[in-house]
Amino acid sequence: MSVYKILLADDEMALRFLLTETLSDEGFAITEAEDGQQAIESLGKDTYDLIILDYMMPERTGVEVCEWLRGSDNPNKSLPVILLTAKALEKDKEKAKAAGVTTYIVKPFSPLQLVEVVKQLLEA
Structure with a gap:
């Protein structure tokens, strides 16, 4: 079985370490x-x-990175993207969807919740 490779971008060191x-x-x-x-x-x-x-x-915000990726010819272009956000407003969700975000998780969340979402997306 091959190991799945995940890129994790977050500016909070403690959260990045935990995840x-x-x-x-x-x-x-x-x-x-x-x-x-x-x-x-x-x-x-x-x-x-x-x-x-x-x-x-x-x-760059996560949404900007996703917009850039979806509009590029990068080999990672069509990968699932999870957005971690403290912004749960409808307009933020719409902005994320428009940028091509696959799904988002609203902070605070448990790391195990993230693992569940990751597994669902990778096994889809």
Whole structure:
């Protein structure tokens, strides 16, 4: 069985650490990015199976990264994208959907909830 590769971009170090630990324990290979620009650079260098983006990040927001990705000819272009967001407003959800976000998880959430969503998307 091949290991699924996940790009995780979040500017909160504590949350990134927690999610990386949780997902690694589940057997996923995690590449971390600290902001939207780093996420774009990682997407340019490697291919992944799934992308997790925080909505509010320095340099580029998760929505901007997703918009960039969907509009590019990057090999990761059609991957599932999970957006982590503290913004649960309808307009934010619509903006995320318009950008091509597959699904979003509203903060605060449990890491195990994220694992469930990741598994559903990868096994779809």
